[in-house]
Amino acid sequence: MSAPRVLVFAGSARRASLNKALSRVAAESARKAGLEVTWVDLRDFPIPLYDGDLEAEQGIPEHARRLRQLLDEHQGLIVVSPEYNGFITPLIKNTLDWISRPDGDIDGLASFRNKIALVMSASPGAFGGIRSLALIRQLLSQLGVTVLPEQLSVPRAHQAFNENGELQDDKLASRLDTMTQRLTQVLRHWP
Ligand SMILES: Cc1cc2nc3c(=O)[nH]c(=O)nc-3n(C[C@H](O)[C@H](O)[C@H](O)COP(=O)(O)O)c2cc1C
Numbered sequence: 553m554s555a556p557r558v559l560v561f562a563g564s565a566r567r568a569s570l571n572k573a574l575s576r577v578a579a580e581s582a583r584k585a586g587l588e589v590t591w592v593d594l595r596d597f598p599i600p601l602y603d604g605d606l607e608a609e610q611g612i613p614e615h616a617r618r619l620r621q622l623l624d625e626h627q628g629l630i631v632v633s634p635e636y637n638g639f640i641t642p643l644i645k646n647t648l649d650w651i652s653r654p655d656g657d658i659d660g661l662a663s664f665r666n667k668i669a670l671v672m673s674a675s676p677g678a679f680g681g682i683r684s685l686a687l688i689r690q691l692l693s694q695l696g697v698t699v700l701p702e703q704l705s706v707p708r709a710h711q712a713f714n715e716n717g718e719l720q721d722d723k724l725a726s727r728l729d730t731m732t733q734r735l736t737q738v739l740r741h742w743p
Contacts, residue, residue, distance in 0.1 A: 555588040556739035558628035563644030563688075565595040570709040571681075574674040575632040577719055578728060582630060585732040587739070590626065592619070594643060601642075602649045616650035620663050623651065628739050629669040629697065630732075633688040635681035640688050652695055665696035666743050670735050672704040672728075674712070680705030700738065702731045 560579040562571035572593065579591040597615040600606060612620075623629075634641050652660040671688050673681030682705040689699045704727055706712050712719060719725040 553740075555586055556628055556736065556742075557588045557590065557626040558582050558630055558735065558739070559622060559626040560589055560591045560630040560632075561594055562632040562634070563594070563641045563647075564634045565593075565598075565643055567595070569634070570674040570676065570706075570712075571632045571634045573713050573717060574672060574706055574709070574719075575630065576717055577713070577725075578630050578632060578670075578672060578732065581725075581728050581732040582628075582735065585729065585736045587628065587732065587736050590622065592622065594647060597647070599647060599650055602646055607653065612653060612655045613650060616647070616653075617655060619647065620651045620655070620658075620660060623663045623667075627667060627742065628735055629667050629692075630735075631669060631671050631688055631692065633671060633673045633681065633684045635673060635675050635677075635684035638683040640684045640691065644688065645691070648691060648695065661696055664692070667697045668735065668738050668742060669697045669699045670702065670704075670731055671699060672706070672731075674706040674709035676708060676710045678707050680707035680709065700731070700734060702734055704728055704731060
């Protein structure tokens with residue numbers, strides 16, 4: 553039986569993004585848990601802000617189309633969501649909005665349906681961006697994704713990683729491993 557595939561990304565394009573750092577750790581944990589992992593950096597997929605006129609005139613941007621195709625090749629998702637003003641980032645919302653659009657006779661929402669996701673967040677603040685998780689959970693659910701109840705927030709994230717990019721707190725690292733093991737277990741029996 554081939555390993556289930558999971559697509560991992562963070563909702564920040566920033567080079568030194570703490571959420572990207574967490575997404576890398578999550579990707580490694582998912583590999584250890586037996587998943588085949590594709591890690592992507594949204595910086596490599598620059599997409600204009602959604603504009604219905606732009607869509608009507610030029611269609612779906614190439615990078616949004618590529619991301620949708622990637623999504624089609626995966627059964628699982630790990631989304632690491634930064635928190636801006638208690639909310640998800642415009643980057644994550646814009647990216648998911650474009651992907652969800654119909655493209656000719658392709659139904660964008662079909663790429664999300666029947667996917668299983670884990671959500672996590674990181675922030676330099678004391679709450680680890682946890683407020684963004686309810687919102688990313690709601691957005692993914694709206695798109696048809698089943699989001700597992702387990703979630704992880706990394707507070708004081710600017711101090712959370714060692715020089716190898718690993719989580720310094722063993723409890724957080726172990727929670728993350730339990731979550732990716734759970735994702736593997738669910739994906740192996742899905743749908
Ligand atoms: C516009 C804006 C609003 C922010 N609001 C919050 C917030 O509500 N809660 C929080 O914990 N951090 C907040 N932050 C700080 C971010 O968590 C911090 O910049 C973080 O490093 C961004 O994620 P990244 O490192 O993955 O790019 C905000 C940052 C920006 C730019």
